[in-house]
Amino acid sequence: MAYLEMSGITKEFPGVRALDNVDFDLQIGEIHALVGENGAGKSTLVKVLAGAISKDAGEIRINGQHASISSPKDAIRYGIITVQQHFSLQSNMTVAENILFGSYPKRRRFIDWKSLYDKAESFLAGIGFDDINVKSTIAQLGVAEAQKVEIAKALYRKPRILIMDEPSAVLPKNDLKKLYLILDRIKKETGIIYISHHFEEIFAISDRITVLKDGKKVKTVLPSEVDEEGLVKLMVGRELGDMYPAKKQPAGEEVVLSVKELTTGKLNKITFRLKKGEILGIAGLIGAGRTELCEALFGLVPLTHGEIMVNGEKIENTSPRRAIQNGFGFVTEDRHKTGLILPMAMRNNLTLAGYKKVCRCSFIDTKKDIAAANEYVEKLKISTPSIEQLVEFLSGGNQQKVVLAKWLFSEAKILLFDEPTRGIDVATKTEIYRLMRKLTMDGVSIIMISSELPEIIGMSDRILVMKDGCITGELFPDETSEEEILSYAAGLKAANQG
Secondary structure, eight states: SSSEEEEEEEEEEETTTEEEEEEEEOOOOOOOEOSTOOOOOOOHHHHHHHSSSOEEEEEEETTEEEOOOSSSHHHHHEEEEEEEOOOOTTTTTTTHHTTTOOOOOEETOOOOOOHHHHHHHHHHHHHTTTTTTSSBGGGGSSSHHHHHHHHHHHHHHHSSEEEEEEEEEEEOOHHHHHHHHHHHHHHHEEEEEEOSHHHHHHHHHHHHEEEETEEEEEEEEEEGGGOOHHHHHHHHHHHOOOOSSSOSOOOOOOOOEEEEEESSSSSOOOEEEETTEEEEEEOTTTTTHHHHHHHHTTTTTOEEEEOOOEEEEEEOOOOHHHHHHHHHHEEOOOIIIIIIISBHHHHHHHHHGGGGGEEHHHHHHHHHHHHHHHHHHHHOOOOOOOTTTTGGGGGGGHHHHHHHHHHHHHTTTTEESSSTTTTHHHHHHHHHHHHHHHHHHTTTTEEOOOOOOOHHHHHEEEEEEEEEEEEEEEEEEGOHHHHHHHHTTOSSSOOOOO
């Protein structure tokens, strides 16, 4: 008998059946991977288990007994803890306060702050995440550090069932190895549900794999029973073919963006050129300054030195508004925090950056707005029951398509992509890669940050590698390897930028 049994789980949202009679089970001592395209129902299923949303039908049994879970508090009582895809941390509180939340050590009636920090520090050291300052607030941390705190917070509660929803999406490789060791150690007394789009780790750490598609369970298999191609076929119902579309034409020689000695608090004399129709990949380790480069180009960070030229003319992107006017678009790494307005309708998000195109006398022309939204839903194959659907209820992949559509509608000619395929499934990734290729054929130029080196090599025309706010190398995808890129990223090779 399985420790956790979910039988006939069904959940409907307005216009869509997110889960359709799904069965799922979990044993103590195993990592059970849950895979599928965005919108397949993975996150909905674990949210039902975690008490974040209520099921419409079905039963949950834990250790053979019926479990009534109607709130996160109920789930915690059953020992169910979730590492969420989008952080549940309090940004104005310290790392220590977040990890020990609800169980602060006290002296008399007051919090014992020294004990609090000591306990958090000791716990982080014990799981190998001792590079985080426990007195820092979450707002002061980068995305990868915040993810480690989210994981630590869950582990501190000694879960009986641990749900991990895309925990590896933002972690660098050295921290991933630590995470795998932690999971291997704790699974002796814990059942782990692991959601991921990364096949490499699914096959490396999982004991079983369950595939969902369109809200239904397709199959549960052992990793030894299927390969990557077979898993893709179960997920999407067809073979994908080549992941990275071939370059149909080389980038031109016309320079659209010239950056000279760009300097900010974190960037040091960055100089490079971007050609018309080119995808310029930016690689580097966490903290190398890649995101800061895009933020500086988009007017989010003031320059202390340097110049930006577009089509031979000097410009000053002193704000995002000015950057948009100068033809820039920025797909940020965190679509929930900085890419979308979640409680707003999909169509309003889509036309936000190019709102002047759908306005008449300072008022939105609803007919134009609706027509534009419908056009891009068709172009990008955005799966939504309605253009009036609140964007927070779309799957991650469809949310990312809305972000892309927003900048395409604004007619941006220089697109800054910061981790454009993070947290989305393999089929949607392929769609986005093809869209990027089509954009470059239409004369759009792209700067793409990615932590996935196969993506950097597969999609870039040129690659710049960064370390400590500097460019350490300029490489070409046909002439380089993941190992060489990492050598430049770690500073083991000298700059050879041409």
